[in-house]
Amino acid sequence: MHEDFERCVRAVRSRDARFDGWFITAVLTTGIYCRPSYPAQPKEASMRFYPSAAAAQQAGFRACKRCRPDASPGSPEWNVRTDLVARAMRLIADGVIDREGVPGLASRLGYSVRQIERQLVAELGAGPIALARAQRAQTARMLIESSTLPMSDLAFAAGFGSIRTFNDTVREVFGVTPTALRTRVGRDEQPVPAGTLQLRLPFRAPLCPDNLFGHLAATAVPGVEEWRDGAYRRTVRLPHGPGIVSLRPRPDHVSCRLTLTDFRDLSVAISRCRWLLDLDADPVAVDELLGEDPALAPLVAASPGRRVPRTVDGAEFAVRTVLGQQVSTAAARTHAARLVNAHGRPIDDPGGGLTHLFPDPGALAELDPETLAMPQTRRVTLTTVARALAEGDLDLSVGGDWSDARERLAALPGFGPWSVESIAMRALGDPDAFLATDLGVRAAAAALDLPRSGAALTRRAEAWRPWRAYAVQYLWATGDHPINRFPG
Structure with missing residues (x-):
């Protein structure tokens, strides 16, 4: 869709939240990229459109601090297609590159590394490493804003190989240091136990929770799943240990509480919760x-x-x-x-x-x-x-x-x-x-x-x-x- 300039401009002018996640709006005069629904209305000549946050980052733009394009729903396109690019995007979201590298991604898909890189760059403007880096940046922001982890622990939990890479990436993508990003956040959620994170999972409206949560609760396997205090809870098997997720529907988001054995599983747990509830539809x-x-x-x-x-x-x-x-x-x-x-x-x-x-x-x-x-x-x-x-x-x-x-x-x-x-x-x-x-x-x-x-x-x-x-x-x-x- 990002290649249809006029259609993208119309979406931006209408502030249509339905297109959040479909493409990224970058503004030449400010050097930032935003959601299509962001209220600001830049001049048409200064707009550029990209298929992914990773592509916008590679072009030199940083994330908007107000509309948080990194926290928008994912593109629904990857969940309705079964071709190589769509399957690769689903696996990247599930953390395969962080665990197995690009060769592991290629092995799972049955293609060469070169073939995968070529097709991802052609369609998304970024290769698998850049796409995984953008996801790590998003995970880092979630941890910075929703946990009290020391930055040194947080960096490795988000999937970065070094503190320096973590600091450089956060500054480049969000325009502030990790410490400044944490200071700017006003926490209005209730305190949670150690090892637990409280997050908001966005979705495209409307969302009918009746059959979604009704089906999960009615078919829940005792011991593995339960409905408790207005939330669907279940155990999950994650790469670095077991976890527990609690999901509660709200008018404009799904409240998600994650109890993890290892914070390195955060992005995988979020991806699987979104998949479970079909939130990128x-x-x-x-x-x-x-x-x-x-x-x-x-x-x-x-x-x-x-x-x-x-x-x-x-x-x-x-x-x-x-x-x-x-x-x-x-x-x-x-x-x-x-x-x-x-x-x-x-x-x-x-x-x-x-x-x-x-x-x-x-x-x-x-x-x-x-x-x-x-x-x-x-x-x-x-x-x-x-x-x-x-x-x-x-x-x-x-x-x-x-x-x-x-x-x-x-x-x-x-x-x-x-x-x-x-x-x-x-x-x-x-x-x-x-x-x-x-x-x-x-x-x-x-x-x-x-x-x-x-x-x-x-x-x-x-x-x-x-x-x-x-x-x-x-x-x-x-x-x-x-x-x-x-x-x-």
């Missing part, structure tokens, strides 16, 4: 298209901004999908709780009732199938998918290839269209995944006078592309089920 684009259908228009008008509830761990969701095959939500939670108690890693949660991490694929691949209280065929399905995940034959990470994952899942015993599309929708994040055979979808179709058979409904749903996963959320919402209600 463009709800206006989704609702505009779905609202054109007479059957869906009343549903969209009644509750605009529905998101797709996702997962923080694709492998975990694949196992839970197997546990939920042909059983009720309550039964699926019971099966999952037994698995967690028997094979999950215990954790401490002084602030609630969380007790375990969900078992990793390696642990589940080694378990005795006879210990599972489920039909033999489902035991085989569970252990087979766990083995495929543990051995790396199946990639359900944020950088996974959607088509390849679908093919590999469909080749496993016990994985029919419902299971494959459920995983594609909630683990892989495909916005066009469609559960044509789901009972809730079919019941909604009947109530709305839509085709009832899977094949006929799939043909009818062609008009909803590329947002069929969101159409599923609107269809599910017609039923009287706890997943559709905000947990009071």
Whole structure:
């Protein structure tokens, strides 16, 4: 979009917050870059547009201190595409470069380092190192403003290799020293325990929290997830140790409390929370298209901004999908709780009732199938998918290839269209995944006078592309089920 100068100018003139994260506005006369929605109205001749903060930084601009473009929602483009650039951006957001370097990113994507650098520079104006550096700068700012960590500890927690690089980057990107940046912040949040951070996760309005938090709360696995005091809480497995996240919807942001074993996991934890809640979606684009259908228009008008509830761990969701095959939500939670108690890693949660991490694929691949209280065929399905995940034959990470994952899942015993599309929708994040055979979808179709058979409904749903996963959320919402209600 940044290459369409006139369209970008119109977005800036209208102060349209919908475009925050889509592109960056740089101003030649001030040397700063801003969100498109920033109230200041620079002259058209002084505007320059960039596809990313990293590109603006490389061009010599620094971040605006008032509108904080680094804290805007991410571009929704990376979550609706499955090409190399989009997969690379999702992996960079998940911290792969900090952990494995550019060679690790290339290995995960199956391309050479040179190919990845060339394509990222061509589309984003910055290579993988610059993009990761911009993310480290954003993480550093969050830590500076929301923690009391000493700057020396904070620098390494944000992913910098030295204090000098940390200081130079903060001054270059934000125009002030780290100490000055901390001094400028007025903390209005309640005090939090040591090892805990309180953050705000922005999103594009509107956001309907009903099905989003309702689904997560209604399907919560005891010990791993819970709804407590108006917040969804769960344990997360992070690169440097376990963590606990607490997410609470607010009118203009999601309040996020993170308890981390190691602050180096901050950017990864934030990325996974945003992914879980689908916070980088463009709800206006989704609702505009779905609202054109007479059957869906009343549903969209009644509750605009529905998101797709996702997962923080694709492998975990694949196992839970197997546990939920042909059983009720309550039964699926019971099966999952037994698995967690028997094979999950215990954790401490002084602030609630969380007790375990969900078992990793390696642990589940080694378990005795006879210990599972489920039909033999489902035991085989569970252990087979766990083995495929543990051995790396199946990639359900944020950088996974959607088509390849679908093919590999469909080749496993016990994985029919419902299971494959459920995983594609909630683990892989495909916005066009469609559960044509789901009972809730079919019941909604009947109530709305839509085709009832899977094949006929799939043909009818062609008009909803590329947002069929969101159409599923609107269809599910017609039923009287706890997943559709905000947990009071």
